[in-house]
Amino acid sequence: MRILVTGGAGFIGSNFVRAAVRERPDSRVTVLDALTYAGSRDSLRGIDDKIEFVEGDIADSALVDSLVSGCDAVVHFAAESHNDNSLIDPWPFVRTNIIGTYTLLQAIREHGVRYHHVSTDEVYGDLELDDPTKFTEHTAYNPSSPYSSTKAASDMLVRAWVRSYGIRATLSNCSNNYGPYQHVEKFIPRQITNVLTGVRPKLYGAGLNVRDWIHVDDHNAAVWKILEEGQTGRTYLIGADGELDNLTVVRTILELMGHDPDDFDHVKDRAGHDLRYAIDASTLRDELGWSPRYNDFREGLQATIDWYRDNRAWWEKNKDAVEMRYETQGA
Numbered sequence: 001m002r003i004l005v006t007g008g009a010g011f012i013g014s015n016f017v018r019a020a021v022r023e024r025p026d027s028r029v030t031v032l033d034a035l036t037y038a039g040s041r042d043s044l045r046g047i048d049d050k051i052e053f054v055e056g057d058i059a060d061s062a063l064v065d066s067l068v069s070g071c072d073a074v075v076h077f078a079a080e081s082h083n084d085n086s087l088i089d090p091w092p093f094v095r096t097n098i099i100g101t102y103t104l105l106q107a108i109r110e111h112g113v114r115y116h117h118v119s120t121d122e123v124y125g126d127l128e129l130d131d132p133t134k135f136t137e138h139t140a141y142n143p144s145s146p147y148s149s150t151k152a153a154s155d156m157l158v159r160a161w162v163r164s165y166g167i168r169a170t171l172s173n174c175s176n177n178y179g180p181y182q183h184v185e186k187f188i189p190r191q192i193t194n195v196l197t198g199v200r201p202k203l204y205g206a207g208l209n210v211r212d213w214i215h216v217d218d219h220n221a222a223v224w225k226i227l228e229e230g231q232t233g234r235t236y237l238i239g240a241d242g243e244l245d246n247l248t249v250v251r252t253i254l255e256l257m258g259h260d261p262d263d264f265d266h267v268k269d270r271a272g273h274d275l276r277y278a279i280d281a282s283t284l285r286d287e288l289g290w291s292p293r294y295n296d297f298r299e300g301l302q303a304t305i306d307w308y309r310d311n312r313a314w315w316e317k318n319k320d321a322v323e324m325r326y327e328t329q330g331a
Helices: 011-023 061-068 083-088 091-111 146-165 187-196 216-229 246-256 282-288 297-310 312-328
Strands: 002-006 028-033 052-055 073-076 114-120 169-174 176-178 202-204 210-215 235-238 243-245 265-267
Touching (some): 002 011, 011 028, 011 216, 061 091, 073 216, 083 091, 083 146, 091 146, 114 146, 114 216, 146 169, 169 216, 176 187, 176 216, 176 297, 187 202, 187 297, 187 312, 210 216, 210 246, 210 297, 216 282, 235 282, 243 246, 246 297, 297 312
Parallel strands (some): 002 028, 002 073, 028 052, 073 114, 114 169, 176 210
Antiparallel strands (some): 210 243
């Protein structure tokens, strides 16, 4: 398979590319990435000679068309994805998540290429903390931030192109990922690297907000399953039954790293902070036979801590700038 991976130098995308090289050596992988602050060639170090890398913008129609025309499938990871940043400056989220997806879809339509669209459970809004309901593929969209609203818009574009133009596309909405190569601005790597640099972790509000955590390798295994066996036009939800509140996550990180579980600071809560996400992945499990490898969050978290401890050179260069930005925001 000749496969184009957009955002392949970012967190989830780079792990997907590494899995493709490792597990599907006959695949020819091209990575398209704009190398914004969240994408790095260092995330692909060691497999550079096994892939083709193109630095470029997914809103560049001529470039995108030329790349799509030479492949069998496109997996679209490229996105602006940090909620805090979207609250400060929404425009990059509109440009990348909406215009970039439109540009891809036009090329897909022109060349008849298989397409998989990677999205987030945040498009569904949030659930009450005491609500037993989980998100399904039939849950109504109710995004609450510039980030999630632009991802919702991109999802709708894909569905419209399937119905109006007959493109061969699938979609997936996944719960919160964690694992290697995640930018230190994100919740779990920020807390891990804070501990590693002698800084107390930071927790928004009371930390009662719940996220449904999944290891990035499990997410990407599901994406491969959908790409190869998923039904055109379908949306598959990807989750690992990993619901935990943020307070528990911070305390678990501290415990696994040999610190007092209460050795952290509370900071002012984020504006519009969603209460709870929860994924019902039964369709993916029952119809496609996927199941997560990391059923134990502590096991996956320990592996993630070990990776950040062993790969300081990858994240240290960004750490000070991230913490300075958070400090100006009072977070």
